[in-house]
Amino acid sequence: MVLAIAVQVLVPLVALFSPDLPNRGGFQMYSALGTVRMTVLDDDGHRLRVDPDLFAGIVRPELSWLDALPDYLCKHVPDAATVEVSQNGDTRRATC
């Protein structure tokens, strides 16, 4: 019993002190941490709107979007020329 309660406490405790917040398993809902920012520009440098319907659900900050999202936005946002996605201080750019 004590061991089980220790696990219940330790898992989110370790998650709370992990470098990238929020993360899965930490019960860090609505903590306003780890906002994902995406900028999509056309050939003239004008900012394009990203349709929320392009996503299956909400863009959860607990997940890492840097690897998959830039190329996906390149493919699915009409007239996209460059895409920049930032999360937890890291940025990834893609040229479409």
Add this chain to the structure above:
Amino acid sequence: MLTADRATALARIGLGLAGLLNAAEGWTLLTRIADGRLALPVTDAAPPVQTWSVAVLTGAAMLAALAVVLGWRTRAAALVLAGTDVLVLLWDQQTYSSHRLLSTILLVLLAFAGSDRTWAVRRSEAEPPPWPRLLMMSQLSVCYLFAALSKLNTTFLTGAPLHAWLRWDLPVLLTFAMAIGAVLTELFIAVALWSRRFRPLAVALGVLLHVSIVVGLADQTWPLVAFALTCVPLYGLFLTEASGRYAPRHAASPGMIRTGA
């Protein structure tokens, strides 16, 4: 009168109803991925998301959730429902949510909590062990505690995120006060549910918190209803088990005397 058995049955019904909503949420997410939205598989070994397989999984989850609500073959149903949640979580990262994780853990514990001793179409007479109910209570408390601790950051405490999330355009000074209040409320509930003196206030604040979350936040209403159904019905466990009624019921058990629970 709320007895320990009724409190556990109430938790069962809440988790079953939350399971129905979670299954519906999983269906929506996964079928959209099957339709071509961005997929974020947990591992490369995960099978591709296809509508027919999502339908099978969702159907199994819905049936299991209904059985949990009704109290029919409760242990198996709770474990099947938890199993479908695990599969959904492993299928694509975007299905993750804190409330799905919480309900999955609670369902595994519920399976052994004797929640079908009353208010069930197929009742069990077996005396449940003490640990599942206590671990359900501690898990809920841990959830509130870390929800509060993670909000202790300079972004959330400004009130600006809350201002953006709410249905109404409230003054920033008010959302600042609400942000502070939310953190204090979650911290208080996490601790005070264990206090005989403060438990009624913690329960009242907990109900108020979940109602305000569902009504106040502009998006994710049904998932937030599922979160409320996962948490609020568990308050009954604190109102009965932790009030002192629990120990005498198990006093005849040598194990219980030894541990002094």
